[in-house]
Amino acid sequence: MHEEPRLPAPEKNAGEAAAFYDRVAWAYDRHFAYPRRITELQTAWLLRLCRRGPLLDLGCGTGRMLEPLAEAGFTPFGLDCSKKMLARARQAHPEADLVRAEAGRGIPFASAAFETVICLHAVLIHITDPEERRGLALEVQRVLRPGGVFVLELPHPRSFPPLTTPDAWRVFRPGILCRQVGPNLEELRLTEMGDLTSRVAVIDVPELKTLLAGFAKAHLHPGFSGGLFDPEKGVAMVVCAYK
Ligand SMILES: C[S@@+](CC[C@H](N)C(=O)[O-])C[C@H]1O[C@@H](n2cnc3c(N)ncnc32)[C@H](O)[C@@H]1O
Numbered sequence: 001m002h003e004e005p006r007l008p009a010p011e012k013n014a015g016e017a018a019a020f021y022d023r024v025a026w027a028y029d030r031h032f033a034y035p036r037r038i039t040e041l042q043t044a045w046l047l048r049l050c051r052r053g054p055l056l057d058l059g060c061g062t063g064r065m066l067e068p069l070a071e072a073g074f075t076p077f078g079l080d081c082s083k084k085m086l087a088r089a090r091q092a093h094p095e096a097d098l099v100r101a102e103a104g105r106g107i108p109f110a111s112a113a114f115e116t117v118i119c120l121h122a123v124l125i126h127i128t129d130p131e132e133r134r135g136l137a138l139e140v141q142r143v144l145r146p147g148g149v150f151v152l153e154l155p156h157p158r159s160f161p162p163l164t165t166p167d168a169w170r171v172f173r174p175g176i177l178c179r180q181v182g183p184n185l186e187e188l189r190l191t192e193m194g195d196l197t198s199r200v201a202v203i204d205v206p207e208l209k210t211l212l213a214g215f216a217k218a219h220l221h222p223g224f225s226g227g228l229f230d231p232e233k234g235v236a237m238v239v240c241a242y243k
Contacts (some may be wrong), residue, residue, distance in 0.1 A: 017126035018102070020198040021061075022081035027193065028085065029062055034121060041112030041224045042120060042153075043068040049098070049240060050074075050149045053115035058103050063089030066096045074116070079103060107139040114143050120153045125149070125200040128185060133201070137211040141243055150215065150241040156222075156234035157204045160186060203229050204225025208239060215241040 024032065034042075042065070046055075052073040057065050060078030062085055069076040078098040080086045081211040086100055103107050103119075117140045127133050140150050161170040169189065172178040178191040184202045189195055195218060205220070212218045218241035220229045229237070 004184045016198060018081040018083070020196065022084040023196055024190070024193060025062070025082060025084035025088055029088070031192070033062065033064055038224070039064050039068055043072055045224045046074070046116065046118065046151065047072050049151070050116040054113060055116040055118065056107070056114045057107065058107070058117060058119040058144065060089060060098065061085045061121070063093045063096060063098070065118070065120065066093045077109070078095070079107065103127070103139070104129065106135070107143050109143050111142050112145045115145055115148050116151065117144060118151045120151070122154050124152060125203060126156050126198070128199050128201045133203070133211060138214070140215050144243040148243045150239070150243070152239040152241070153159070154203055154237055156237050157202050158233050159235050160202055165182055208237070212239065212241045215243055217242050
């Protein structure tokens with residue numbers, strides 16, 4: 001089922017997310033992973049929305065979704081760029097089919113291989129090159145079967161605190177600061193992880209619409225608990241895009 005990536009490999013931002021998560025991996029499950037109840041909520045959502053069958057978890061991290069998805073009747077595959085996050089996933093789920101790749105540079109699976117592709121918990125913001133984000137959207141379309149679903153979760157653009165003084169660090173979440181370093185580009189700083197930093201993209205609704213233009217239809221939700229999406233405020237954006 002694995003195939004060579006189709007896209008050329010751009011030089012920009014190469015390996016930045018991988019290096020960052022390699023350094024975070026040892027503490028990820030304890031300090032940064034979603035709690036079990038969110039995993040259950042997301043699994044129930046996917047069960048309602050998606051056909052059972054092969055499912056690709058893009059940016060699977062330490063693999064929190066693999067077991068619940070398998071128990072729910074999906075056949076999960078995982079992809080991540082961080083060697084150390086994947087090592088943890090492999091240790092916890094030795095049976096899982098996992099592959100290391102940079103998702104924005106091509107998805108190393110055959111066309112129409114999956115009923116579902118998921119990309120949960122802010123994976124996409126780590127792809128700071130807009131060309132690579134476009135590449136990812138095209139590749140997701142390629143690996144989905146007709147009628148297949150892409151479920152993408154990322155921070156609401158307004159969840160980044162408003163700018164006060166340019167360049168000033170603001171509190172993004174407890175233990176995480178952010179500062180603007182370019183248009184739609186923030187730097188995150190993990191204060192309890194030796195001030196480790198990483199650049200992330202702020203992805204807005206117009207960009208999402210462009211990214212998903214090739215899908216037959218797409219719906220935007222404020223999270224996995226229902227309710228109406230508000231472009232002006234919110235914590236998360238959840239997109240369900242149908243091929
Ligand atoms: C916040 S974690 C989320 C992990 C998992 N999706 C979850 O919901 O728990 C982000 C993950 O995305 C991965 N990642 C970031 N950029 C990536 C890329 N370009 N290609 C593949 N994985 C990437 C990181 O290595 C990390 O494991």
